[in-house]
Amino acid sequence: MIVKPNTQSPPDPPGPVAWLIKNLFSNWFNSLLTLISLSIIYFAAASVLSWVFTTADWRPVVGAPLLYLIGQYPRDQMWRPGLSLWLIMFLIGMSWGVWEKYVKAFAIFLAILLGIFAIVPLETATITLGVRAAFLINPVLIYLGYLIGKNKIVNGQHVITLWIFVSSLIVLVLLPGFEGIPFLPKVETTVWGGLLVTLLLAVGGIVLSFPIGVLLALGRRSSLPVVKIFSILFIEVIRGVPLITILFMFSIILALFLPAESRIDRVLRALIGMTVFSAAYMAENVRGGLQSIPPGQIEAARAIGLNNFQTMVLIVLPQALRAVIPSIVGQFISLFKDTTLVVIVGINDLLGIGKSILGSDPEFVRLQAEMYIFIALIFWVFSYFMSQASLKLEKTLGVGVR
Amino acid sequence: MSQDNESIIVARDVHKWYGKFHALKGINMDVKKREVVVIFGPSGSGKSTFIRTINRLEVHQRGQIVVDGIELSHDVRNIEQVRMETGMVFQQFNLFPHLTVMQNIVLAPVWVRKWPQEKAEEIANELLERVGIPEQAEKFPGQLSGGQQQRVAIARALAMQPKIMLFDEPTSALDPEMIKEVLDVMVDLAKSGMTMLVVTHEMGFARAVADRMFFFDQGQIVESGAPEEIFQDPKEERTKLFLSQILSQ
Ligand SMILES: Nc1ncnc2c1ncn2[C@@H]1O[C@H](COP(=O)(O)OP(=O)(O)OP(=O)(O)O)[C@@H](O)[C@H]1O
Numbered sequence: 001m002i003v004k005p006n007t008q009s010p011p012d013p014p015g016p017v018a019w020l021i022k023n024l025f026s027n028w029f030n031s032l033l034t035l036i037s038l039s040i041i042y043f044a045a046a047s048v049l050s051w052v053f054t055t056a057d058w059r060p061v062v063g064a065p066l067l068y069l070i071g072q073y074p075r076d077q078m079w080r081p082g083l084s085l086w087l088i089m090f091l092i093g094m095s096w097g098v099w100e101k102y103v104k105a106f107a108i109f110l111a112i113l114l115g116i117f118a119i120v121p122l123e124t125a126t127i128t129l130g131v132r133a134a135f136l137i138n139p140v141l142i143y144l145g146y147l148i149g150k151n152k153i154v155n156g157q158h159v160i161t162l163w164i165f166v167s168s169l170i171v172l173v174l175l176p177g178f179e180g181i182p183f184l185p186k187v188e189t190t191v192w193g194g195l196l197v198t199l200l201l202a203v204g205g206i207v208l209s210f211p212i213g214v215l216l217a218l219g220r221r222s223s224l225p226v227v228k229i230f231s232i233l234f235i236e237v238i239r240g241v242p243l244i245t246i247l248f249m250f251s252i253i254l255a256l257f258l259p260a261e262s263r264i265d266r267v268l269r270a271l272i273g274m275t276v277f278s279a280a281y282m283a284e285n286v287r288g289g290l291q292s293i294p295p296g297q298i299e300a301a302r303a304i305g306l307n308n309f310q311t312m313v314l315i316v317l318p319q320a321l322r323a324v325i326p327s328i329v330g331q332f333i334s335l336f337k338d339t340t341l342v343v344i345v346g347i348n349d350l351l352g353i354g355k356s357i358l359g360s361d362p363e364f365v366r367l368q369a370e371m372y373i374f375i376a377l378i379f380w381v382f383s384y385f386m387s388q389a390s391l392k393l394e395k396t397l398g399v400g401v402r
Numbered sequence: 403m404s405q406d407n408e409s410i411i412v413a414r415d416v417h418k419w420y421g422k423f424h425a426l427k428g429i430n431m432d433v434k435k436r437e438v439v440v441i442f443g444p445s446g447s448g449k450s451t452f453i454r455t456i457n458r459l460e461v462h463q464r465g466q467i468v469v470d471g472i473e474l475s476h477d478v479r480n481i482e483q484v485r486m487e488t489g490m491v492f493q494q495f496n497l498f499p500h501l502t503v504m505q506n507i508v509l510a511p512v513w514v515r516k517w518p519q520e521k522a523e524e525i526a527n528e529l530l531e532r533v534g535i536p537e538q539a540e541k542f543p544g545q546l547s548g549g550q551q552q553r554v555a556i557a558r559a560l561a562m563q564p565k566i567m568l569f570d571e572p573t574s575a576l577d578p579e580m581i582k583e584v585l586d587v588m589v590d591l592a593k594s595g596m597t598m599l600v601v602t603h604e605m606g607f608a609r610a611v612a613d614r615m616f617f618f619d620q621g622q623i624v625e626s627g628a629p630e631e632i633f634q635d636p637k638e639e640r641t642k643l644f645l646s647q648i649l650s651q
C-alpha cells in the first residue's frame with residue numbers, strides 16, 4: 001500500500017451541524033438509535049418535570065426549614081447555631097481564597113444557596129425578617145473571607161489552625177453550652193437534629209477516623225507484637241461487623257455497662273461508633289498505600305540520616321496517602337451517607353427529621369417520595385462536591401509523581 | 403592520592419547470612435582517608451551487601467565494622483552517627499518523587515543537622531551548581547532525565563557534608579549517553595579528596611581515580627591492589643577471566 005503524503009491543510013473545526021451529522025446521524029442505524037434515545041429522554045424528562053411541578057406536593061419539604069437545619073434546638077437560642085454558621089461560612093470563604101480550585105465551586109454554591117434561602121418566602125412564622133437578614137450575612141461573610149484569603153492576609157496554615165480552633169469552639173462550647181452560665185445555657189444533644197447532626201457526625205467521623213486509621217495501619221506493620229496484634233484484632237473485628245451493629249453496641253449495650261452518671265452523650269456515642277467503624281476501613285486503605293512504597297525510598301531516607309519517625313512522616317506517609325486519595329475520599333463519602341443509620345439509635349439526623357415530619361401530619365403520609373427525593377438531593381450535593389475536590393486534588397498531586 | 407594514613411573504614415572478618423545463604427564470608431578491608439576504592443565482581447558476589455553494611459542498611463552477623471572511629475552495633479545512636487558521616491548513592495537513584503529537587507536536597511540538613519532553611523538552600527544551590535544542574539531546583543525528580551536524577555542524588559548525599567561517600571553501581575541504570583555526565587561528577591569529587599567506596603564496572607573510572615581495587619567473588623575478596631596491578635598483572639585466574647569479560651564488551 002502506498003501512503004500519499006498528506007498535503008492538505010488541517011480541516012476547519014466542524015460547525016454544530018457537521019458535529020450532529022458526524023456523531024448522531026452518520027448512518028441510518030445511528031440515526032435510528034439517536035431518534036429512539038431522544039424520544040426516551042423526552043418522555044422521561046417531561047414526566048419528571050410535570051411530576052415535580054404539578055403532581056408533587058412539597059409542603060412537608062418546604063414547611064419547616066429550621067427543623068431540617070437544626071432539629072429541635074431551642075428557638076430562643078437560635079443565635080448560637082446562627083453564629084456558628086457565620087463563622088463556618090467565613091472560614092469557607094477563606095479556604096476558597098487560599099485553595100481556590102478545590103473550594104471555589106462549593107463556596108459559590110453555598111453563597112447562592114444561603115442567599116436564596118434568605119429571600120425565598122418559604123414560610124414566615126419561624127423565618128422572620130430578622131432570621132432572613134441574618135442568613136443574608138452569610139454570602140457576605142463568604143466573600144469577605146475570600147478576599148482575606150485571596151490577598152494573602154492569611155495562608156493555608158493559618159486557615160487550618162482557624163478551622164481546628166473554631167470548630168472545636170463551636171462543637172464543645174457554643175452549641176452545647178454549660179450548666180449555670182446564663183447567656184450560654186446547656187442544650188442537651190437530644191434536641192440537636194437535622195443537617196447540624198448529620199454534618200457533625202460526618203465531619204467529626206472523618207476528622208477523627210483519619211488519624212486513628214493511619215495509626216492502626218502503622219500499628220499493623222509494627223514490629224512490637226502487642227501493637228501489631230491489637231491493630232490486627234481491631235481492624236478485623238470491626239470490619240467483620242455491620243455498622244448498624246456497632247452503632248447499637250455503642251449506643252445501647254455500652255450504656256448498660258457504664259454507671260448511669262458517667263453515661264456519655266448519645267450523639268457522642270454514635271460519633272464514636274462511626275469513628276471506630278471508619279477507622280478500621282481507613283487503616284486498610286492506608287495499608288494499601290504503605291505497601292505501594294518501594295523499599296528503596298526507605299533505604300534512601302535512612303541513608304541520609306532520617307530516623308524511623310522522620311522517615312515515616314516525611315517520606316512514606318505523604319506518598320502512601322497520596323496513592324490512596326481516591327479510596328479515602330470514596331470512604332469519606334460513604335461515611336457521610338452512612339450517618340443516616342443513626343436514625344435507628346434514636347438520633348434525629350437529616351433523615352430522622354424527614355421521617356418525623358412525614359409522621360407529624362396524616363396528610364403527609366403519602367408524600368414519602370417528595371421527602372426522600374429532597375433528602376437524597378441534599379446528600380448528593382455534598383457528595384458531589386467532595387468527589388470533585390478529590391478529582392482536582394489527584395490531578396494536582398499527580399504532577400509530582402513519576 | 404592518600405596523604406595521611408589513618409583508616410576511616412575498617413572491616414574485620416565481616417560475615418553476613420541471608421537465612422541459610424552465606425553472602426559475605428569474612429571480608430577484611432581498610433580504607434584510608436581521601437582514598438578512592440573500587441569494588442567489582444560478578445553479579446551476586448556480595449558487593450552491594452558489603453557496601454550496605456557500612457551504613458548499616460544491612461546488618462552483619464559476625465566480625466567488626468568501624469567507621470570513623472564508631473563501631474557499628476545495635477546501638478541506634480552509633481548508627482545515626484555513622485549515617486550522618488556517610489552519603490550513599492543508589493543504582494536506582496531513590497529520589498523522593500513527592501519532593502522537588504531542592505526539597506530532596508535540603509531535607510536531611512534541615513531535619514537531621516537542624517540547619518536553618520536558608521543556610522541549607524544556599525548549600526543546596528552550591529551543590530546543584532557543582533553537579534551541573536543549577537536550573538532544575540524547582541522541578542520534581544520525575545521531570546528529569548536519569549543522569550540528572552543521579553546527579554541530584556549525589557548532591558543530596560553531599561548536602562549532609564559526609565566524610566565518606568558510598569556508591570552502589572551509580573551508572574548501571576543509565577542510558578549510555580548519560581553515564582559520562584555522572585562519572586564526571588564522581589571524578590571531580592574524587593579529585594576534591596573525598597573518601598569514596600564505589601561499586602562499579604566502569605573500568606575507565608577505576609583507572610582514572612581509584613587508589614585501590616577489590617575483586618569480589620562468592621562473598622569473598624579474591625584479589626586487591628592498585629589499578630595498575632589489577633589491570634596489567636592480575637594474580638588470580640578468576641580476576642583475569644572476569645576482567646577479560648567486562649573489558650571485551
Ligand atoms: N534480601 C536478601 N535476601 C536473600 N538473599 C539476598 C538478599 N539480598 C541479596 N541476597 C543474595 O546475596 C547475594 C549477594 O547479593 P548482592 O546484592 O550483594 O550482590 P551484588 O554483588 O551486588 O550483585 P549485582 O552485581 O547483581 O548487584 C546474592 O546471591 C543475592 O541473591
Ligand SMILES: [Mg+2]
Pocket residue numbers: 449450451570571
Ligand atoms: Mg548490587
